Amino acid sequence: MSLPPIDQKYFFDFLVKLLNIASPTGFAEPAIAFVEKELSQFKQLQLGRTRKGALVATWEVQSDLPPVALTAHVDTLGAVVKEIKSNGRLKLSRIGGIQWPTVETEGVWIITSKGEKVRGSVLIDTASGHIYSGAGSETPRNDDHMEVRLDARTTSEKETRALGINIGDCVAFDPRVEVTNGFIRSRFLDDKACVANIVAAIKSLADSGQSPARSVYFLISNYEEVGHGASAGIPTEVVELVTVDMAVVGKGQESDEFHATLCIKDSGGVYHEGLNKKLRGLAEQHNIPYKTDVYPYYGSDGEAFWRAGGDVALSLIGPGIDASHNYERTHTDGLTATTNWILAYLLSE
Numbered sequence: 001m002s003l004p005p006i007d008q009k010y011f012f013d014f015l016v017k018l019l020n021i022a023s024p025t026g027f028a029e030p031a032i033a034f035v036e037k038e039l040s041q042f043k044q045l046q047l048g049r050t051r052k053g054a055l056v057a058t059w060e061v062q063s064d065l066p067p068v069a070l071t072a073h074v075d076t077l078g079a080v081v082k083e084i085k086s087n088g089r090l091k092l093s094r095i096g097g098i099q100w101p102t103v104e105t106e107g108v109w110i111i112t113s114k115g116e117k118v119r120g121s122v123l124i125d126t127a128s129g130h131i132y133s134g135a136g137s138e139t140p141r142n143d144d145h146m147e148v149r150l151d152a153r154t155t156s157e158k159e160t161r162a163l164g165i166n167i168g169d170c171v172a173f174d175p176r177v178e179v180t181n182g183f184i185r186s187r188f189l190d191d192k193a194c195v196a197n198i199v200a201a202i203k204s205l206a207d208s209g210q211s212p213a214r215s216v217y218f219l220i221s222n223y224e225e226v227g228h229g230a231s232a233g234i235p236t237e238v239v240e241l242v243t244v245d246m247a248v249v250g251k252g253q254e255s256d257e258f259h260a261t262l263c264i265k266d267s268g269g270v271y272h273e274g275l276n277k278k279l280r281g282l283a284e285q286h287n288i289p290y291k292t293d294v295y296p297y298y299g300s301d302g303e304a305f306w307r308a309g310g311d312v313a314l315s316l317i318g319p320g321i322d323a324s325h326n327y328e329r330t331h332t333d334g335l336t337a338t339t340n341w342i343l344a345y346l347l348s349e
């Protein structure tokens, strides 16, 4: 049996739009709502929300087999306003541990609690080369020294507050999306690429008039980057959970941007051997280019579910993402391999 074709144009259009929607953890509702609207075109799906705000799409089919689930997350690294400085600039508290050097000079939106947006950029507090010269290079890039300079007339705390900015407001870093030669370069491909993989697989099945072999829950989670995204929202009758999240590319890693990867072990431990075996078998059967790998400094939403008491077989697959949690990049080949793997899994018994 061959897999239905993937609509590549649709995949990239959807992914680029999703990447351009700011969705730091805790402020991911616009991205959840976007995916919800997109999935609402598929009448095969029933859409619902968890009380935590995650999206659950259910594709119910007639089958004696128990249901399975897939999950990916739309929330990303980001920050909140921690302090308004006496010079009107902002100190930030990071969400999900973005590394400061990777966002130095990046454009940001401050999104106030009333939904207003104020533009700015991230700078070191010794930014001017004509004032600090070499000392600017020596300044440690940390919470104390990084600040947001607002593109608004303010030189005092009072003036900044008058812009409507308050402590706790969302700070979203520009993703800077570029598609070139089959590569896609952007922040937050982790894990929006994999949300796109899932949505593209659903579209591919729907377009070809096919259905999954058994009922499936798709959980689009909104709190992964802080460690507990999928800990709730997966029904107890689900027997297998495939987490779709980025593979780690770089020194010492087996993964690359041109393959999908099956993660055997990460910081949260070892995944489920039985489900891994099934996924390897499907990849081999459908000639899906894949690798196996071990990820350092990595935990997944599937493990969050396990830790919360979820009783399922659990695996983790995803495209290789270079420079993760930094200025990320991946390639069509790894993305296509991942979508095909999802399709093969959905059609399998």
Ligand SMILES: [Zn+2]
Pocket (backbone or CB within 6 Å): 073, 190, 191, 224, 245, 246
């Ligand atoms: Zn992720």
